[in-house]
Amino acid sequence: xxxxxxxxxxxxxxxxxxxxxxxxxxxxxxxxxxxxxxxxxxxxxxxxxxxxxxxxxxxxxxxxxxxxxxxxxxxxxxxxxxxxxxxxxxxxxxxxxxxxxxxxxxxxxxxxxxxxxxxxxxxxxxxxxxxxxxxxxxxxxxxxxxxxxxxxxxxxxxxxxxxxxxxxxxxxxxxxxxxxxxxxxxxxxxxxxxxxxxxxxxxxxxxxxxxxxxxxxxxxxxxxxxxxxxxxxxxxxxxxxxxxxxxxxxxxxxxxxxxxxxxxxxxxxxxxxxxxxxxxxxxxxxxxxxxxxxxxxxxxxxxxxxxxxxxxxxxxxxxxxxxxxxxxxxxxxxxxxxxxxxxxxxxxxxxxxxxxxxxxxxxxxxxxxxxxxxxxxxxxxxxxxxxxxxxxxxxxxxxxxxxxxxxxxxxxxxxxxxxxxxxxxxxxxxxxxxxxxxxxxxxxxxxxxxxxxxxxxxxxxxxxxxxxxxxxxxxxxxxxxxxxxxxxxxxxxxxxxxxxxxxxxxxxxxxxxxxxxxxxxxxxxxxxxxxxxxxxxxxxxxxxxxxxxxxxxxxxxxxxxxxxxxxxxxxxxxxxxxxxxxxxxxxxxxxxxxxxxxxxxxxxxxxxxxxxxxxxxxxxxxxxxxxxxxxxxxxxxxxxxxxxxxxxxxxxxxxxxxxxxxxxxxxxxxxxxxxxxxxxxxxxxxxxxxxxxxxxxxxxxxxxxxxxxxxxxxxxxxxxxxxxxxxxxxxxxxxxxxxxxxxx
Amino acid sequence: xxxxxxxxxxxxxxxxxxxxxxxxxxxxxxxxxxxxxxxxxxxxxxxxxxxxxxxxxxxxxxxxxxxx
Numbered sequence: 001x002x003x004x005x006x007x008x009x010x011x012x013x014x015x016x017x018x019x020x021x022x023x024x025x026x027x028x029x030x031x032x033x034x035x036x037x038x039x040x041x042x043x044x045x046x047x048x049x050x051x052x053x054x055x056x057x058x059x060x061x062x063x064x065x066x067x068x069x070x071x072x073x074x075x076x077x078x079x080x081x082x083x084x085x086x087x088x089x090x091x092x093x094x095x096x097x098x099x100x101x102x103x104x105x106x107x108x109x110x111x112x113x114x115x116x117x118x119x120x121x122x123x124x125x126x127x128x129x130x131x132x133x134x135x136x137x138x139x140x141x142x143x144x145x146x147x148x149x150x151x152x153x154x155x156x157x158x159x160x161x162x163x164x165x166x167x168x169x170x171x172x173x174x175x176x177x178x179x180x181x182x183x184x185x186x187x188x189x190x191x192x193x194x195x196x197x198x199x200x201x202x203x204x205x206x207x208x209x210x211x212x213x214x215x216x217x218x219x220x221x222x223x224x225x226x227x228x229x230x231x232x233x234x235x236x237x238x239x240x241x242x243x244x245x246x247x248x249x250x251x252x253x254x255x256x257x258x259x260x261x262x263x264x265x266x267x268x269x270x271x272x273x274x275x276x277x278x279x280x281x282x283x284x285x286x287x288x289x290x291x292x293x294x295x296x297x298x299x300x301x302x303x304x305x306x307x308x309x310x311x312x313x314x315x316x317x318x319x320x321x322x323x324x325x326x327x328x329x330x331x332x333x334x335x336x337x338x339x340x341x342x343x344x345x346x347x348x349x350x351x352x353x354x355x356x357x358x359x360x361x362x363x364x365x366x367x368x369x370x371x372x373x374x375x376x377x378x379x380x381x382x383x384x385x386x387x388x389x390x391x392x393x394x395x396x397x398x399x400x401x402x403x404x405x406x407x408x409x410x411x412x413x414x415x416x417x418x419x420x421x422x423x424x425x426x427x428x429x430x431x432x433x434x435x436x437x438x439x440x441x442x443x444x445x446x447x448x449x450x451x452x453x454x455x456x457x458x459x460x461x462x463x464x465x466x467x468x469x470x471x472x473x474x475x476x477x478x479x480x481x482x483x484x485x486x487x488x489x490x491x492x493x494x495x496x497x498x499x500x501x502x503x504x505x506x507x508x509x510x511x512x513x514x515x516x517x518x519x520x521x522x523x524x525x526x527x528x529x530x531x532x533x534x535x536x537x538x539x540x541x542x543x544x545x546x547x548x549x550x551x552x553x554x555x556x557x558x559x560x561x562x563x564x565x566x567x568x569x570x571x572x573x574x575x576x577x578x579x580x581x582x583x584x585x586x587x588x589x590x591x592x593x594x595x596x597x598x599x600x601x602x603x604x605x606x607x608x609x610x611x612x613x614x615x616x617x618x619x620x621x622x623x624x625x626x627x628x629x630x631x632x633x634x635x636x637x638x639x640x641x642x643x644x645x646x647x648x649x650x651x652x653x654x655x656x657x658x659x660x661x662x663x664x665x666x667x668x669x670x671x672x673x674x675x676x677x678x679x680x681x682x683x684x685x686x687x688x689x690x691x692x693x694x695x696x697x698x699x700x701x702x703x704x705x706x707x708x709x710x711x712x713x714x715x716x717x718x719x720x721x722x723x724x725x726x727x728x729x730x731x732x733x734x735x736x737x738x739x740x741x742x743x744x
Numbered sequence: 745x746x747x748x749x750x751x752x753x754x755x756x757x758x759x760x761x762x763x764x765x766x767x768x769x770x771x772x773x774x775x776x777x778x779x780x781x782x783x784x785x786x787x788x789x790x791x792x793x794x795x796x797x798x799x800x801x802x803x804x805x806x807x808x809x810x811x812x
Binding site: 367545546 | 745746748753756759760763766778
């Protein structure tokens, strides 16, 4: 706790609005999502209003104090061990009955509790009212109706919580004497052992709670002896809690029947979006639309299919030509990227001519313009496209559609050995692998967690989007492929590889019965512009910070290593540099995947960029631009970024298969240092090395298949049977192991 | 070397030293390194480690009980 101020913890069911309330109280911009399980670790901030000052802690959502997953354990341990002065239980007023279950357990802990009745305004709109005073009197706790979304009554809540934090409160149980006969004697066992929150621990012991048995095994044993508790204590206690909620608390809610009787708007939308037959086509169409809006030079194929722009409606010769129109209607992502890249190209040219006019030596001009500016600007140039893609994903997420995807895909994923819950971290992986890996804490099974962590990097993150944009641009210019289709195919490849590897893991090392999947579907609501903007700003800020620090640092090192020979003198010819000779020695390893020793004089640059990409993916593209400039094969005016890359592709003689294989390798291999560090923290000890090897081997094998199938189509007759044999062997192994386990 | 070359060299060296210095400082303070702080705090990592320890303990007890 900082500066001796009071600590107030926010607890509640998942998706009840804790983080929105936390942002309101502290003025923070913590990530808020419209699905359960967004917060996976505690987050701290300070609330200040006049003389009131306290530390506010936002905890991951939990349904009860009998935790199953990591982030639930984090919440339970925080309330029990960190001794907050007050706990605010954020209760979703629209789901009062279920939300009060957690409260009945929280009341057993010796801590002042304040109930924040969130979304009370939404409830009122639907004709339901809650008698706040009656509920407060029944529970013996202050109840404050608030709207975290509209920042209503927040100061009142903070004031009450601050006042309550000065009081002492003894835990009380709402369980009837029938369920818990001699609870006082059981509590005494814990009192004698000087264990804090004795009532809570005593009840948990009677429930045969695994964690309780682990930490207070002796006391738990004697508690059960004294109480003569039966095995079904937990079942009867759950019944008793819900009975109390129904009989004593729900009577304070009126007008409920009218809501149950009619379908809500969310229900009506769900009838279409989660329809058994329509859900998959709708999902694919939505994702295709998002990709078209981000990457396409012919938006929604309007020109190709309907002839708009070139046929019956033409833009040629109008103001739109050039800016919005270039052989097709440009997507917002392409328009913004072209605009920003034009500015950056101009700036880059200005810097190099400026340095030359000031009389800087050729090495100094090269270091600044080729080493620093070209690398960093090439990364920043893709920022608009990344933000556009993020904006659309955030809209889908904020309105509640992404949570439905998990539900829709559960049936399919279950057949592969994963639950629908695992899809949420995978979707998060489209933004960044690091929070996605952290989100696997919400998964109940260790094996499911390991499988999910291993496949998350196969879903291209925003940094990998740069590689897709740059290389698909090259493929479009140099080989006449459609950039949108190439980009979409890479995402599809990620999904296919994930499915294949999950099946293999499920048949071999990670065999288990798929855990059940229960998820509460949030209501649909219109995306909030402020929340979207904050989300995008955070993304842009993080991206620019990374470009100006880690990427710039790596580009300077690469420039130095490509301009110093073994005799430690400066060389203009990067083919004679230290890095070139080391890379040439390694490059035969990549020959089977199309960009190794078979390439021309400068083919080693792909080896370097892919290796650097394992540190940070943005560095892979930055170094390619860096090399294109250093080799002196830059575009017509020496500054145009994409033409530099195309010149590099032509100079090295890399084939179409080789180039797609390069992209596949970079998308599927070790993601980046940050993601590896997160995986290390989340995986059990000793599993990280295997996971890194898994990423390396998978990316290598898939890239080899991609290269061979594209450049040597006849190899399909060997590759397809080989894969079939692999899956049959894995299946037979799994069956053999199942028999062995059954016999044992 | 010309004055502009010296200025560029000093700028680049101080930038590199700054990045290394910040990373060492963060390492000492147990904070995520530069470019790694996308949503994961060292506190969160410590909690996960504690969870794994607790889980191992629970599993061992279960096994012992089963053996008995």
